[in-house]
Amino acid sequence: MPPTFxxxxxxxxxxxxxxxxxxxxxxxxxxxTSVPYLKYPDECWHCGSCxxxxxxxxxxxxxxxxxLCI
Amino acid sequence: MELIDLxxxxxxxGGGLAGTNAAMGAAEKGASVLVADKGNINRSGxxxxxxxxxxxxxxxxxxxxxxxxxxxxxxxxxxxTGHLSIIESxxxxxxxxxxxxxxxxxxxxxxxxxxxxxxxxxxxxxxYWINFNGKRLKPCLGKAVRKLGCxxxxxxxxxxxxxxxxxxxGGIGFHIRSGSFYILQTKATVIxxxxxxxxxxxxxxxxxxxWLCPFDTGDGQIMALNAGAALTNMEYMRMTLLPKGFAxxxxxxxxxxxxxxLNSLGEYYMEKHHxxxxxxxxxxxxxxxxxxxxxxxxxxxxxCRHLNENDLIHLETSLGYDKDTLPDYFExxxxxxxxxxxxxTVSEGMQAGPTEVTGSGIKIDKNSAATxxxxxxxxxxxxxxxxxxxxxxxxxxxxxxxATYAKGLTHGDGAPKSIIREEIDRFMxxxxxxxxxxxxxxxxxxxxIMAEHVGPMRTEGSLKCGLEKLQRIExxxxxxxxxxxHELMRAHETRSILSVGKVMATTALFRxxxxxxxxxxxxxxxxxxxxxxxxxxVFRKDGDRLSCSFEPTT
Numbered sequence: 001m002p003p004t005f006x007x008x009x010x011x012x013x014x015x016x017x018x019x020x021x022x023x024x025x026x027x028x029x030x031x032x033t034s035v036p037y038l039k040y041p042d043e044c045w046h047c048g049s050c051x052x053x054x055x056x057x058x059x060x061x062x063x064x065x066x067x068l069c070i
Numbered sequence: 071m072e073l074i075d076l077x078x079x080x081x082x083x084g085g086g087l088a089g090t091n092a093a094m095g096a097a098e099k100g101a102s103v104l105v106a107d108k109g110n111i112n113r114s115g116x117x118x119x120x121x122x123x124x125x126x127x128x129x130x131x132x133x134x135x136x137x138x139x140x141x142x143x144x145x146x147x148x149x150x151t152g153h154l155s156i157i158e159s160x161x162x163x164x165x166x167x168x169x170x171x172x173x174x175x176x177x178x179x180x181x182x183x184x185x186x187x188x189x190x191x192x193x194x195x196x197x198y199w200i201n202f203n204g205k206r207l208k209p210c211l212g213k214a215v216r217k218l219g220c221x222x223x224x225x226x227x228x229x230x231x232x233x234x235x236x237x238x239x240g241g242i243g244f245h246i247r248s249g250s251f252y253i254l255q256t257k258a259t260v261i262x263x264x265x266x267x268x269x270x271x272x273x274x275x276x277x278x279x280x281w282l283c284p285f286d287t288g289d290g291q292i293m294a295l296n297a298g299a300a301l302t303n304m305e306y307m308r309m310t311l312l313p314k315g316f317a318x319x320x321x322x323x324x325x326x327x328x329x330x331x332l333n334s335l336g337e338y339y340m341e342k343h344h345x346x347x348x349x350x351x352x353x354x355x356x357x358x359x360x361x362x363x364x365x366x367x368x369x370x371x372x373x374c375r376h377l378n379e380n381d382l383i384h385l386e387t388s389l390g391y392d393k394d395t396l397p398d399y400f401e402x403x404x405x406x407x408x409x410x411x412x413x414x415t416v417s418e419g420m421q422a423g424p425t426e427v428t429g430s431g432i433k434i435d436k437n438s439a440a441t442x443x444x445x446x447x448x449x450x451x452x453x454x455x456x457x458x459x460x461x462x463x464x465x466x467x468x469x470x471x472x473a474t475y476a477k478g479l480t481h482g483d484g485a486p487k488s489i490i491r492e493e494i495d496r497f498m499x500x501x502x503x504x505x506x507x508x509x510x511x512x513x514x515x516x517x518x519i520m521a522e523h524v525g526p527m528r529t530e531g532s533l534k535c536g537l538e539k540l541q542r543i544e545x546x547x548x549x550x551x552x553x554x555x556h557e558l559m560r561a562h563e564t565r566s567i568l569s570v571g572k573v574m575a576t577t578a579l580f581r582x583x584x585x586x587x588x589x590x591x592x593x594x595x596x597x598x599x600x601x602x603x604x605x606x607x608v609f610r611k612d613g614d615r616l617s618c619s620f621e622p623t624t
Contacts, residue, residue, distance in 0.1 A: 018110055018224075019109070019112055019113040020113075021109035021110070021113055021115070021283070022109075022285065023108070023109070023225065023246055023247075023559070039556075042276060044278070045279075045283065046279075046316070046399075047113070047118050047119030047393075047395070048119045048120075048390075048394025048395040049113040049118050049119045049394070051394070052119065052205065052394060053113070053209075061398045062402070063315075063395075063398070066274075066275055066276070066315070067274065067279065067315040068315060068399075068402055070274065070275070070314060
């Protein structure tokens with residue numbers, strides 16, 4: 001279920017939430033900071049927009065087993 | 071619920087490649103512009119993550135590189151599916167400006183040295199594909215649209231058009247996060263919402279794993295139909311070939327560079343079946359691939375091992391332009407173009423143009439105007455000028471035409487407020503039901519019915535059975551439950567998908583021949599009949615009455 005967020009790099013800017021065409025990425029509060037999470041993983045189109053636009057390089061793409069194995 | 075009233079000269083519904091070009095066209099003509107998109111126009115639509123191809127004749131000296139030769143090519147692969155006069159007055163006339171505009175906004179179609187990198191596939195007589203790096207094209211377009219002063223409504227789903235005295239006078243929609251309801255009163259409206267996906271059962275399990283954008287669900291076509299506009303070419307079920315587990319585009323690049331289709335017997339089957347071999351028109355490649363699979367010659371592969379080092383390097387460099395994550399996919403699946411063929415498969419079906427150069431959707435004229443006053447259409451939502459080249463040229467044309475129409479009105483009469491309020495309540499109902507079915511349950515059934523009865527092997531019996539089942543599932547639409555505005559958006563998409571399915575089955579039943587097989591393959595009328603069917607099936611809705619008619623192409 002891509003994308004994967006690396007919280008050590010993420011600054012919580014919310015750009016991925018803003019541009020995700022699936023409306024799949026949302027922000028939530030965690031330990032007094034705002035962090036992204038994938039609310040609708042099944043609806044990701046794997047377009048890579050979030051990874052391309054992330055200013056911190058905090059997003060990686062990992063394809064799920066069904067897509068890699070069928 | 072917050073109600074937000076806005077007015078402008080022109081409303082653009084859908085801010086993908088066609089919609090952003092339409093916004094530019096309208097704004098550069100001096101119109102005030104609203105753009106509404108379910109996503110963010112910086113990354114929404116089919117090419118949000120990037121694109122690598124643009125189809126063009128460039129008059130660089132070869133005899134196939136002229137407008138006349140291009141139109142001959144359209145006639146050859148798309149006979150009976152489009153009016154050459156509309157392609158000529160929109161795509162051909164707008165092409166030089168479009169190429170210049172892409173450079174002006176910061177994403178040129180050229181390589182670093184200023185040259186065009188051109189490749190050939192899909193029945194083309196020469197190298198009509200310009201291969202380019204379009205990974206920043208949407209961010210550049212988004213920036214250009216905002217810089218022109220257009221009001222951009224990101225994350226707003228439009229659900230209906232407003233009409234008054236038989237003209238379209240804007241639209242209504244809601245914000246998919248806050249639920250704020252927008253009443254947009256405009257003199258002209260452009261629909262640029264793409265084709266219809268999530269319509270057929272998906273061979274890769276997940277219905278969102280689609281070739282074209284899975285958030286394009288035919289909303290614009292159905293809004294236009296309900297406002298009285300005609301649709302054409304809706305019977306064609308478009309398909310393509312894709313990597314087995316990932317519906318990533320890349321076919322153009324692989325075949326354009328010389329990739330060969332291979333079956334499990336080790337035969338390069340397209341070279342046996344078609345005089346143009348691997349570079350045959352897309353529908354022919356899909357047709358013969360389906361035949362190979364039926365004969366038990368699957369799995370099917372694309373073989374690039376024979377390509378020379380320079381071509382392989384170009385391919386490896388540019389493969390992620392069209393789908394940013396395709397190189398990651400190949401790496402994680404342990405595919406290597408250099409050492410082994412890559413397994414591919416036939417994609418899911420979708421409502422989209424029967425060729426790259428002829429469309430399916432809202433019927434437009436030489437000015438990109440629909441058949442209802444005040445309404446215009448472009449890109450994959452319109453019946454001419456689709457695909458990347460068509461969206462850039464046709465979008466800009468539709469925007470200009472809408473601006474001209476708006477300026478010609480002495481005053482714009484809006485729809486009465488009382489009617490709008492009733493409409494708003496109607497569109498919010500799934501949120502207020504105490505219980506009901508999730509959209510996905512209804513949508514899965516639609517996809518199953520479409521695949522089994524309205525698919526690539528159609529007959530009168532199968533289509534009638536499909537229509538009956540679609541009507542049965544329609545009775546459950548008013549029992550869908552949404553728990554938030556995101557789900558409300560999906561529920562409205564499900565409605566559009568079902569409506570498109572019904573239109574497709576009805577028009578496929580009407581056309582008693584086969585054309586561009588397997589996109590419209592009637593097993594009971596397997597031949598192409600150019601005497602009686604060389605033209606478009608026009609679909610209209612007049613109140614509750616649905617009608618099909620035939621319009622010959624000229």
